[in-house]
Amino acid sequence: MPPPTILAIKTSAVKRFINDEAGYHQELAVEQARLEKMEKDGESDEYAIAQQKKVVEETKAAIPVVRGKLELAVKELESQLQAATNETDLVKENARNAISNGEKVLATVV
Numbered sequence: 001m002p003p004p005t006i007l008a009i010k011t012s013a014v015k016r017f018i019n020d021e022a023g024y025h026q027e028l029a030v031e032q033a034r035l036e037k038m039e040k041d042g043e044s045d046e047y048a049i050a051q052q053k054k055v056v057e058e059t060k061a062a063i064p065v066v067r068g069k070l071e072l073a074v075k076e077l078e079s080q081l082q083a084a085t086n087e088t089d090l091v092k093e094n095a096r097n098a099i100s101n102g103e104k105v106l107a108t109v110v
Contacts, residue, residue, distance in 0.1 A: 007084050007095055010077040014098040017070035018105050024066060028059045067106065074102040 004012075035052045038044040044052075081095045 005084075005087060005091065007077075007080050007087050008091055010073065010080045011091070011095045011098045014070065014073045014077050014102045017066060017073050018098075018101055021063065021066045021070060021105060024059060024063050028056065028063070031056045031059055070102055071106055074099055074106065077102075 031052070035049070035056055038049050038052055077095055077099055081092065081099070084092060084095075087095075
């Protein structure tokens with residue numbers, strides 16, 4: 001099997017960043033729910049609540065970083081797709097789908 005092409009690698013990067021962003025949103029929801037439960041139950045001490053707040057803030061901070069990487073990866077993939085001449089139709093279609101999915105994610109409001 002030949003090594004993956006630059007277009008295939010860039011396509012994989014876009015897909016990975018899409019999954020990363022979705023994962024951070026899921027993690028944020030879980031951690032926020034955990035924080036709310038800790039605050040509501042009143043069983044946790046102030047230190048544990050402060051640590052959980054820190055976890056929530058760090059997760060929130062990671063989302064824009066991944067989003068920026070996704071935006072850059074989509075632009076690079078678009079450029080690579082335009083320059084691709086010796087790629088199969090399947091590889092090109094996968095790249096177009098990744099670009100489309102990446103643009104959909106970027107269009108959502110965080």
